[in-house]
Amino acid sequence: MDFSSKLLENAVNEVSQLPGIGKRTALRLVLHLLRQPKEQTQYLTRALDHLVNDIKLCKSCHNISDVELCDICSSHKRDESIVCVVEDVRDVMAIENTAQFQGLYHVLGGKISPMEGIGPSHLKIESLLEKVKSGVVKELVFALSSTMEGDTTNFYIYKQIKDYDIRISAIARGISVGDELEYADEVTLGRSIVNRIPFENSLRQS
Amino acid sequence: MDFSSKLLENAVNEVSQLPGIGKRTALRLVLHLLRQPKEQTQYLTRALDHLVNDIKLCKSCHNISDVELCDICSSHKRDESIVCVVEDVRDVMAIENTAQFQGLYHVLGGKISPMEGIGPSHLKIESLLEKVKSGVVKELVFALSSTMEGDTTNFYIYKQIKDYDIRISAIARGISVGDELEYADEVTLGRSIVNRIPFENSLRQS
Known part of the structure; x- marks a missing residue:
């Protein structure tokens, strides 16, 4: 891709580093950012900056936490x-x-x-x-x-x-609630059978 | 979605404002940003900030330009x-x-x-x-x-x-180079026929 602007090229390159986002999608996203009011984009970049700078992990469970x-x-x-x-x-x-x-x-x-x-x-x-x-x-x-x-x-x-x-x-691994048996893969269905539970339990959980 | 962190929620909300990006994809992207070194995310946010603040439009053609x-x-x-x-x-x-x-x-x-x-x-x-x-x-x-x-x-x-x-x-509108006629939609194929060109021209352009 040949860009008419270094700033644009730079932004597209950075956005396309994100997983699952290619150059074309990145360009579409960046052009969207350019079209909307400046403040909107600043909300986005500030939210991301805040996130990576101030985020904490819970000292006990290590989940993301403030x-x-x-x-x-x-x-x-x-x-x-x-x-x-x-x-x-x-x-x-x-x-x-x-x-x-x-x-x-x-x-x-x-x-x-x-x-x-x-x-x-x-x-x-x-x-x-x-x-x-x-x-x-x-x-x-x-x-x-x-x-x-x-x-x-x-x-x-x-x-x-x-x-x-x-x-x-x-x-527990097994076939999903609401799924039909004939469409389940054999490994999952096999586990469902091996790890069967008392019928009363299945009533309780639904 | 219930988030364990306001910062995370905020970032996901902002990212999911982008066109074609839902909450789940936004969460995946934001978690990716958290997993990579802080500097990487700062490159991204700085590139976007630079873009929206410093971008110019060419005074003649209005294309994006530095x-x-x-x-x-x-x-x-x-x-x-x-x-x-x-x-x-x-x-x-x-x-x-x-x-x-x-x-x-x-x-x-x-x-x-x-x-x-x-x-x-x-x-x-x-x-x-x-x-x-x-x-x-x-x-x-x-x-x-x-x-x-x-x-x-x-x-x-x-x-x-x-x-x-x-x-x-x-x-010119017409069917793509390399496309087969039978799969072309009738409007496009119709235009291809109405706007036919001298055969010599079709040789020159390929």
């Missing part, structure tokens, strides 16, 4: 003996949306992925082990995505805590 | 008697990429669209009429998109300049 101890960790209504291990803030938001989990979270900040150069030391695993060792936690719920990286991370943590007196569970 | 008179308008190699009327900088870039046009451009900055509240006075039509009246321009090439808005804009300009001694043309 304060030292996040709302969930500091709530008296939550059961601190159950800790759900997730990858990032999106997973916390997804589980919170269900309103089915009353425990606390532990945000790892990623998954072990040798391909991307992410080892255990890059994740918040050390502080999770300390929580387990402290004896407050009675159950750990693994809720990482069921990819190779997720399974590896689960297993890495599992190996280090399996000797402690703690229940270790993983969220 | 200087008062853009490279195309100030070039001695271009034929100033032919002016191509386009909507925005993307159209200039597209036509420049073909390397088939040696004239100058006139960037209207949009199309007449009563639905969006864009009237003739919002566009750079006045200065185009002045160019025509000055007598330097011998041919005007309409290259707006062939939508109702584009056609309206073409016709609005046409009405005001048709009494001047000037050739008024529009870029």
Whole structure:
């Protein structure tokens, strides 16, 4: 692409660094910014600047937070003996949306992925082990995505805590509520059958 | 969406104002910004701030430019008697990429669209009429998109300049080079037939 302006070229290059945004989309976005009032763009850039400069991670669960101890960790209504291990803030938001989990979270900040150069030391695993060792936690719920990286991370943590007196569970995998059996993939359907639950439980949860 | 942080919520809201970007995509982008080094995000915000604050429009063609008179308008190699009327900088870039046009451009900055509240006075039509009246321009090439808005804009300009001694043309519409006839829509194919050209010309242009 040949740009008529260095400023424009620079802005398009920076925007196209974002994941999933190519040069053409970046140009479309940048031209939109130019067309709207200056203030709007300044709101955007200020919000982003604020975010990266002032954002904090909760010192307990490592979730994104504006304060030292996040709302969930500091709530008296939550059961601190159950800790759900997730990858990032999106997973916390997804589980919170269900309103089915009353425990606390532990945000790892990623998954072990040798391909991307992410080892255990890059994740918040050390502080999770300390929580387990402290004896407050009675159950750990693994809720990482069921990819190779997720399974590896689960297993890495599992190996280090399996000797402690703690229940270790993983969220159930199965076919979605409302899905038809014939369209489900065999691995998922297989897990649904192997991990079947008492019929009364299935009534309770719906 | 319930956010654990006001800063995060704010940033996601601002990013999701961009066209074609919903809340989920905005969250994904913002989390990407948080994961990368702070400097990267500052490059982005600074590039955008610079852009909206320092960008200029060429005083002659109104294309985006860093200087008062853009490279195309100030070039001695271009034929100033032919002016191509386009909507925005993307159209200039597209036509420049073909390397088939040696004239100058006139960037209207949009199309007449009563639905969006864009009237003739919002566009750079006045200065185009002045160019025509000055007598330097011998041919005007309409290259707006062939939508109702584009056609309206073409016709609005046409009405005001048709009494001047000037050739008024529009870029050719027809089926794309390499396309098969059976898959072309009938309007496009119809125009291809009505506006057929001497065979020798089709050889020259390929």
